[in-house]
Amino acid sequence: MTRHWKAALLVGALLTAPTVTHAEGGDDAGAAIHERVLVLDSHADVLLPSTPKRYYLDGRESRVDLPHLSKGGVDAIVLAVAVGPGPRDAAGVAAARREADEKLARIKAFAAADTSRVGIALGAADVERLNREGKIAVLVAFQNARSIGKDLTQIDRLYGEGVRVFAFDHAGHNDFADSSRPQPGEPVTEHRGLSPLGKHAITKLNDLGVLIDVSQLSTDALLQTLALSRAPVAATHSAARALVDNGRNLSDAELDAIKAKGGVVQITPFTSYLTLPDQASRDRFAAIRASYGLAADYASTYDGSEALPEARRSAYLDEISAARTKASLSDFVDHIDYIAKRIGWQHVGIGSDFDHGAGVTGFDSAADAPNVTRELLRRGYSEEQVAAIWGGNFLRVLRAAEDAKAVKGEKLKSIS
Template identity: 45%
Template sequence: MKTSLFALSLSLAVAPAAAQTLAIDPHVDLPKSATAPGWSGKADPTSQFDLDRARAGGLNAAAIALFVPQGTRDAPTLARAQAELRVRDGAIHAIAERNPALAVFARSPADVRDAAARGKFAVIESFLNAWPLGNDLDQLDYWYGRGVRILGLVHAGNNQFADSSRPALQLGDTPGENGGLSPLGRAAVRRLNDLGVLIDVSQLSDAAFDQVLALSRAPVIASHSDVRGLVDNSRNLSDGQLDALKAKGGVVAINAFSAYLRARSPETLAAVAALQKQYGLKPGGPALAADRQAEYDQRFHDIVGREPRASVADLVNAVDYAVKRIGVDHVALSSDFNHGGGVDGWADVGEIANVTAELKRRGYRDADIDKLWSGNVLRVWQAAIDARDQAYRPVAVARR
């Protein structure tokens, strides 16, 4: 991946030593190489994340997403997805297990802080898209036992738990088919609260977002979201959603994803519309066969991939917008690396100092930069744990 002149000039101007004291990326995906035998995540030039570049850049922790793309809801497909989950879960754990001198697996904010104090990278396991779990809520307990501490119910496509902000037309999705959360999704919110898992509201439809905030006993995070006030896309959060997130005590992690930081051109939108028409895609229409889905996805990404990539300045424009709207205590930063994330100047985990440099240039104080890079994420994660503990704290009985 080529580094822009903009990124290079910032890299030369700001050494990694100038980075903040603790930096967390709350949403990183595994690279395709992660399922190869012997992969450890230490050094991987095919990935936007590895431990060597994280150390060089000053990134101390990341929530690595346990993720399988959306598919149909039949039993054989779900079984294959669950098998894939186990392989990917093993890869996430391998980052710490195969690099014990460099990394540890973290199950709490205290674990993250302890790892940083010992000079080790903290691997946090998150979970995106509950579709592979079928209708079994006990799977949430299983994955909590494996170490999952952040969970988002959907990705690109509705599932049995909730509606997505991006219904999968190629799977025959109907927008709003669940009315937001399904009864299973509502039960999942309660179970996640009971476990102390931090609920991730990125990717949810507007109705599902509102319902999660109304039901949850704990603050939530949007681990990889941008703002609709700058780019009008259903995947981004509206001003009203930002306000509601603040009122809930939550956090939005502004995402380094070009398509949500820079509006797509009319030409690109027209080309996508023409492609959808060619494949007969429409809300509630018939699903495509698997080979046609793969073909469509490839052609779609070829089209949108021709768009100019956003920059660190575009990313911080979105940070500025969110901070002005809801305050610096409710904003963070995330990359979405290995799943389309990355902007000119922050193309991999080694370049976080460029983001810090732009924040400083805009006038952000060191204390506020610490909040954006780690403090707010740790706070909201701890709040989810505290809400669980508060609910199960024995009530003292007064003696007569």
């Protein structure tokens, strides 16, 4: 893997290229190019024994374990210390923190299990160093401030534990920010974007050099983050709302704003963000919902099923998940194409959200990553552009976040 690090270094020189250019095609060419570029996945989850089996590959495997990463030629991955929605009282926060800490421990154990092949990266330079050494680089991310309650000092603790990417939200609002997906019973907005605590957190994250992840934020919270941050941001696992009108997807105005800040939008192969359900899926949904005593109309997983007892709802979600016709690799790359044409290929990348429900036909695990390269080449992207989309764009933004810390440090020196 030592050849890959050069690809990321090309990105700065490529930013002046005006259009997508034609690349040499063919499976052999695609394999060779995939081997040369630095392949980085900007967001994947961590499986626990308590994780529902529907999130596992074939009910038993991780999509981003070492065998799948190695087979797919994935050189770097961002693993998220993430929790979902839930209570925000003291007991709920404590339970969420236990889950987050367990995921953090598993990430560290994954890296420690084979130090000859895997290493923890604490920044962009570490990703490139580990790549030169022939190792898979693991960056640690954090998602959903529900697990830290109202304790701003937890950001310092997480930074000390290696977190270098930080997302405020998952589904549901928390004490830092509004989510793009309010939970049943929640208002559409609680803070009108970021809370005062969230605004303080932006400054702290900039001061630490942590990359801010705007995936899952409400539009107001996203735009406020862009206005307050000294550094570009990333949406580590999103898609284009112009293609599929899903609240988790980014509107054209949001895409434009992220570009204006110098940021990057990483596309996820998550079926419900890439395509609308076909008629066969809708028919299956209706039959499943009827068997659980729910109205036939299906809009989301929070469409009445949340009232079911926990075990029964879990079974329902398993069935609904299996009933949905998967999107295709082509559907996935359609979103990359759209955003590349809207805001430039310098501002788009790939974040799988594997092990949390993502996976499409042709890109259902890290092992399928070469298929993405082949499809990009088939559509006319050059090797340099593929290198940027697979890892260079994200590393540029990560480095810019690190530089925000350095800028503050220089200002402090001049004051003293």
